[in-house]
Structures are given as C-alpha cells and as structure tokens.
Amino acid sequence: MAHIRKISPCLWFVDQAEEAARFYTGIFENSRITRLSRYGEAGREIHGREPGTVMAVSFELAGQPFTALNGGTLFRFNGAIxxxxxxxxxxxxxxxxxxxxxxxxxxxxxxxxxxxxxxxxxxxxxxxxxxxxxxxxxxxxxxxxxxxxxxxxxxxxxxxxxxxx
Known part of the structure; x- marks a missing residue:
C-alpha cells in the first residue's frame, strides 16, 4: 500500500496546470507526473469546462507530491506563500x-x-x-x-x- 502524506500543496491555475507541472518536473531531479484527471459533463454548469480538458495533475518534485488544478480565475497566486x-x-x-x-x-x-x-x-x-x-x-x-x-x-x-x- 502506498504511503499517504497528510499534507501536500495544491496549486490553483486558471488553465495551465498540465503545462506548469511539465515545466516544474523538467527542472527538479526525482520528479514526475503521476496522474491526470479530466473534466467531464458532471458539474459543467459549475466548472464551465469542456469535457475532456485537464482538471488536475498530480506530480512530484524531488519526491514531494503536488497537485495542480485548473480552477479558473477565482484565485490567484501571491508572494505570501x-x-x-x-x-x-x-x-x-x-x-x-x-x-x-x-x-x-x-x-x-x-x-x-x-x-x-x-x-x-x-x-x-x-x-x-x-x-x-x-x-x-x-x-x-x-x-x-x-x-x-x-x-x-x-x-x-x-x-x-x-x-x-
């Protein structure tokens, strides 16, 4: 059974989650994309995404798990984190x-x-x-x-x- 970490970062992107995950995994050793999930018809009235577009990307940087989410424009990054x-x-x-x-x-x-x-x-x-x-x-x-x-x-x-x- 895989080890489950209690805390791991989730990064909210407008629509660049996969691109960013590929960028980051290309920089750090011991890094990889582990899973891609896609939006479907369910919840389309809420998420507004075309079915089949990337919803989230699970990836590891130097062994640390991350998630990148294509969540739209509701949140933006800032330097506080x-x-x-x-x-x-x-x-x-x-x-x-x-x-x-x-x-x-x-x-x-x-x-x-x-x-x-x-x-x-x-x-x-x-x-x-x-x-x-x-x-x-x-x-x-x-x-x-x-x-x-x-x-x-x-x-x-x-x-x-x-x-x-």
Missing amino acids: SFQVDCATQDELDHYWERLSAGGDEQAQRCGWLQDRYGVSWQILPHLLPDLLGDADPARAQRTLEAMLGMKKLDIEALKQAHAG
Whole structure:
C-alpha cells in the first residue's frame, strides 16, 4: 500500500496546470507526473469546462507530491506563500534560479525570492543561510542579513565574506 502524506500543496491555475507541472518536473531531479484527471459533463454548469480538458495533475518534485488544478480565475497566486529550494552549492542555486525565473516577474526578485512565469513564488536558498543568519554573534548575523538584502539571486561566497567581516 502506498504511503499517504497528510499534507501536500495544491496549486490553483486558471488553465495551465498540465503545462506548469511539465515545466516544474523538467527542472527538479526525482520528479514526475503521476496522474491526470479530466473534466467531464458532471458539474459543467459549475466548472464551465469542456469535457475532456485537464482538471488536475498530480506530480512530484524531488519526491514531494503536488497537485495542480485548473480552477479558473477565482484565485490567484501571491508572494505570501512560497516554496523554498535548499541548495548545497552555487551551481545548484544558479540552476534553480535560472530555470524557475525564466519568463517570471523580474520586479519580484529580491533576497533569493523569485516569481515564476505562472506567478508561483520560490525562495532559492543556500543550505548554510540559516546558520549564517542565526549566528550567536549578532554582528556576524547582521552583516549577513545586510548583504542578503542587497541581492536578488543569492551569492554564497559573498554571504560568507559578509559573515566573516
């Protein structure tokens, strides 16, 4: 019997659920589309979709399950919710930043945050950032924070240098 997760994100798209799921699964390793469901005649007076069009896509990103729903224009994404991507190296950080930011809102890029072409917000963060920001020496932590606040895409070496003083 498959393991059932208690909590997994559901992303509400106007009509780009399948396109977005394919985009995301093309970026992250250990990712795949696991199921597609389609609208039928039932409930058409409510959902207004043509029978056979994609209703929802179940997919996994780095093993984490997600659902993408084509729900119409009732809800929109905003930056209050984001997905954090933990990166061990600058190359890894650069990879996710470049791929996820392509076609996204450049005005929304700050302090490691970006908004992708679908309006979903992501934080592309170096694994060591919590340790740098949480340093017991407040001066070191403050220098790291000041450096981070001046960046769009985070630069691991620059953060380390700021931390060191």
